[in-house]
Amino acid sequence: MQRIGDxxxxxxxxxxxxVLLSALFLLLPLVAIFAQAFAQGVAVFWSNVSDHYTxxxxxxxxxxxxxxxxxxxxxxxxxxxxxxxxSFPGRRLLQTLIDIPFAVSPVVAGLxxxxxxxxxxxxxxxxxxxxxxxxxxxxxxxxxxxxVTCPFVARELIPLMQAQGSxxxxxxxxxxxxxxxxxxxxxxxxxxxxxxxxxxxxxxxAVGEFGAVSVVSGAIRGQTNTLPLHLEQLYQDYNTxxxxxxxxxxxLIALLTLAAKAxxxxxxxxxxx
Amino acid sequence: xxxxxxxxxSTPKRVLPGFGLSLGIxxxxxxxxLLLPMTSLFGQLSGISLAEYWRIISDAxxxxxxTVTIGAAAVAALVNAAFGLLLAWVLVRYDFPGKRLLDAxxxxxxxxxxxxxxxxxxxxxxSNGWMGRLLDPLGIQVAYTWVGIALAMAFTxxxxxxxxxxxxxxxxxxxVDEAAxxxxxxxxxxxxxxxxxxxxxxLVTGTGLAxxxxxGEFGAIIFIAGNAxxxxxxxxxxxxxxxxxxxxxxxxxxxxxVLAVSLALLLAINIWQGRxxxxxxxxxx
Amino acid sequence: xxxxxxxxxxxxxxxQALEPIDLDIHDGELVGLLGxxxxxxxxxxxxxxxxxxxxxxxxxxxxxxxxxxxxxxVRDRRIGFVFQHYALFRHMSVFDNVAFGLTVMPRKQRPTSxxxxxxxxxxxxxVQLEDFAKRYPAQLSGGQQQRVSLARALALRPDVLLxxxxxxxxxxxxxQDLRRWLRHLHDELNxxxxxxxxxxxxxxxxxxxxxxxxxxxxxxxxxxxxxxxAPANRFVFEFLGDxxxxxxxxxxxxxxxxxxxxxxxxxxxxxxxxxxxxxxLKLADAPSDTARLPVTVTAISPVGAxxxxxxxxxxxxxxxxxxxxxxxxxxxxxxxGQRLYAIPRRWHRFDDEATKRRQPTAA
Numbered sequence: 001m002q003r004i005g006d007x008x009x010x011x012x013x014x015x016x017x018x019v020l021l022s023a024l025f026l027l028l029p030l031v032a033i034f035a036q037a038f039a040q041g042v043a044v045f046w047s048n049v050s051d052h053y054t055x056x057x058x059x060x061x062x063x064x065x066x067x068x069x070x071x072x073x074x075x076x077x078x079x080x081x082x083x084x085x086x087s088f089p090g091r092r093l094l095q096t097l098i099d100i101p102f103a104v105s106p107v108v109a110g111l112x113x114x115x116x117x118x119x120x121x122x123x124x125x126x127x128x129x130x131x132x133x134x135x136x137x138x139x140x141x142x143x144x145x146x147x148v149t150c151p152f153v154a155r156e157l158i159p160l161m162q163a164q165g166s167x168x169x170x171x172x173x174x175x176x177x178x179x180x181x182x183x184x185x186x187x188x189x190x191x192x193x194x195x196x197x198x199x200x201x202x203x204x205x206a207v208g209e210f211g212a213v214s215v216v217s218g219a220i221r222g223q224t225n226t227l228p229l230h231l232e233q234l235y236q237d238y239n240t241x242x243x244x245x246x247x248x249x250x251x252l253i254a255l256l257t258l259a260a261k262a263x264x265x266x267x268x269x270x271x272x273x
Numbered sequence: 274x275x276x277x278x279x280x281x282x283s284t285p286k287r288v289l290p291g292f293g294l295s296l297g298i299x300x301x302x303x304x305x306x307l308l309l310p311m312t313s314l315f316g317q318l319s320g321i322s323l324a325e326y327w328r329i330i331s332d333a334x335x336x337x338x339x340t341v342t343i344g345a346a347a348v349a350a351l352v353n354a355a356f357g358l359l360l361a362w363v364l365v366r367y368d369f370p371g372k373r374l375l376d377a378x379x380x381x382x383x384x385x386x387x388x389x390x391x392x393x394x395x396x397x398x399x400s401n402g403w404m405g406r407l408l409d410p411l412g413i414q415v416a417y418t419w420v421g422i423a424l425a426m427a428f429t430x431x432x433x434x435x436x437x438x439x440x441x442x443x444x445x446x447x448x449v450d451e452a453a454x455x456x457x458x459x460x461x462x463x464x465x466x467x468x469x470x471x472x473x474x475x476l477v478t479g480t481g482l483a484x485x486x487x488x489g490e491f492g493a494i495i496f497i498a499g500n501a502x503x504x505x506x507x508x509x510x511x512x513x514x515x516x517x518x519x520x521x522x523x524x525x526x527x528x529x530x531v532l533a534v535s536l537a538l539l540l541a542i543n544i545w546q547g548r549x550x551x552x553x554x555x556x557x558x
Numbered sequence: 559x560x561x562x563x564x565x566x567x568x569x570x571x572x573x574q575a576l577e578p579i580d581l582d583i584h585d586g587e588l589v590g591l592l593g594x595x596x597x598x599x600x601x602x603x604x605x606x607x608x609x610x611x612x613x614x615x616x617x618x619x620x621x622x623x624x625x626x627x628x629x630x631x632v633r634d635r636r637i638g639f640v641f642q643h644y645a646l647f648r649h650m651s652v653f654d655n656v657a658f659g660l661t662v663m664p665r666k667q668r669p670t671s672x673x674x675x676x677x678x679x680x681x682x683x684x685v686q687l688e689d690f691a692k693r694y695p696a697q698l699s700g701g702q703q704q705r706v707s708l709a710r711a712l713a714l715r716p717d718v719l720l721x722x723x724x725x726x727x728x729x730x731x732x733x734q735d736l737r738r739w740l741r742h743l744h745d746e747l748n749x750x751x752x753x754x755x756x757x758x759x760x761x762x763x764x765x766x767x768x769x770x771x772x773x774x775x776x777x778x779x780x781x782x783x784x785x786x787x788a789p790a791n792r793f794v795f796e797f798l799g800d801x802x803x804x805x806x807x808x809x810x811x812x813x814x815x816x817x818x819x820x821x822x823x824x825x826x827x828x829x830x831x832x833x834x835x836x837x838x839l840k841l842a843d844a845p846s847d848t849a850r851l852p853v854t855v856t857a858i859s860p861v862g863a864x865x866x867x868x869x870x871x872x873x874x875x876x877x878x879x880x881x882x883x884x885x886x887x888x889x890x891x892x893x894x895g896q897r898l899y900a901i902p903r904r905w906h907r908f909d910d911e912a913t914k915r916r917q918p919t920a921a
Contacts, residue, residue, distance in 0.1 A: 002609050002632050003366065003450045004463045011367055018363040019375060021356060025428065026378050029393045030385075032403065036396060078298035085289050088296075096543075097303055100311075103535045105489025107509040108528045109310075115521065116313035147306055169289050179290050201383075208386025210492035211509065215516060228388040228492070235392045235496065244396075247389040254384035262377045448645035451609055454632045455639040456659035457714060466662070470649040 357434025
């Protein structure tokens, strides 16, 4: 088989430059994170991680993530089901709308929530009358996290469900399946891996969101500090090793995400073959 | 009593169940979580006059931030176009040890929290960091200059180009290569005149998306940028600064510019892509 | 330009796609490579083109005329190649597609743009697409795209034109037209062409000579008439058309299979399998002196000048097919369920090596 750029010399030059550039540009930062985190040994790393405020930040981050995932899951599945199984006016518009969070700067996302639900906002001032405060508290963090992560599940499901078509479900309906049974027995087995991948992406983004969260959190140490905000504070306080200890935890989650993605892709490729 | 099925006029023709339910969930979510917050921006801005609005968004310090942001984002996008094309080509066309690892590495910038990327790049390229120590003697300053901003932008947006070009290159039938070669084209000519035009839509889309993402990026940049007014202050930071001054109107005005530019670019990319694809796949004639 | 292949073999991993092959193609000849999928015909064509590299052990040789092209890169072999799925450059107009080979020539050899324009228009005229120069491939039908692809391949005046299942993706009617048209073009321009097909009708209709291949081997090289008249072996015979089988025991010059009997005086006693073409069967109301083969009509389909009749019987493990002329069909008033007698005009029998064709003992 003859292909363009197959000459051994060309091939070697391109592969080597791609590998070198990637190592310098992508791998080196990754290595640096762990090198910095363990710069003063494992004991210091451990004491940084088990620091009271770090633990509180980890706790809040997990809490937010655990609440975000089911919301995104329900919305993602509902939207994907809607736009791939039915045709109705406004379908394409709806599909475009869910991409907004990808295009909007996280700072702008945080801002619009602050404007609406903050003490001076339309809804915020009304809630304030009942002594309910959403902004600069965990509900605000949760809301903006949902905003920035909501497209992931839907974006994974829509192309897959579109490609699969609704023949299986229609067949099931003619066999008398309905509602929840139909979804659980027919649809879910077909989409579970894409669903899992969507959840993994949602998780990675929810854990790591910074810009939007920093606008609405108020960053009160021990109360509204998520892990990314916590590491920012440590970094600004010149506690580099402490900041990188938190960064290493987040990088670990990123690595697990990449491994899970590679695993799922490998699985899909093996199924095709 | 009005039920959802009544409003949407769900007809007996729909074979599959769940139209009302999925429409209800989707519409509620989209309105409450996406559209309603957006409207607050216009609510905030409706209180000020056009002249006032113009004064805020054309303030010299803000304009300087546009220049820095757009300039750095453009450089980052162009660098990514070249780097992403190289990576996509190597990953699709060649087999070599460690290829799967390299492929997985491409997603790192999406998976890594932006703040982590930010402090890491800042540390690496500061004058006593691993890279900074190498570059400093050469007189190259990365951290706390706009080069650092472009670097952070390029880092966070590299997957856009790789992941849009890669599938298109994979789908390109081998016959296209072979046809060009049987007609006597050299590798360089065949790449330029045959392969590149096929990749063009994906390459432009990926680069465009990388550019849009860079315009709005915040977490990865603020640590390495130095944030000196008029010099290395990005627009997203300007919004943040106004907010900390409790100047909600100012923040909203600048945010509206960023939002409008991002959405307009996204729309332009979509339209352009639609046209290009139409020509390649027929339609009209 | 003649093509000479000597000792060409190809292995993909562990599978041998081509056993060492020798093949001579004369100047100006139109040769079809015919075989089922996996027979190695496309691999052979691609090796001639330089798109695949033949094995280096054993060292084979490819010559175009006197020129040894074994080590020559595909871009320097001066071949024209037509792909099954056209492989037109979708982002270029028809004109630019045809002109591509000329415009990528090194600057010194490249014709002026005026010459290129004139030459492309002559080619488009030749393939009857002069009005389509500004169109894009996606705006053309499959047959038109394949003609553009042919014009593009001919633009560089190649020594050799190679076509990989050129009509495989087209529907039957267009395929017919293009076949005839390619034959005319070939006769007019007199280049040497090799094409690959799995369609025996196409190979027989179009080729000066046919190379029949199976399992990476050449089974036979011959003119279409000779191939049909004198198949070299059982594979060739079976691949070139429909086959009816008759298996039975021979004793004293008579083959018996259930209640069927056929006189085969020249065969020795023992188990025998005979092969018969559908057009070599005659249908009659009564058995003849040499054949008593009672059958029942199970299906009738008129196809063109003939009627295809499907026959079954207790003694037949698989149905037979007979083609009869309309005149005979009407004379016998054939209908489904009717009981008739099949009378072979001739039959074929293949030993492991040798071929025998016999008339049934004269009536």
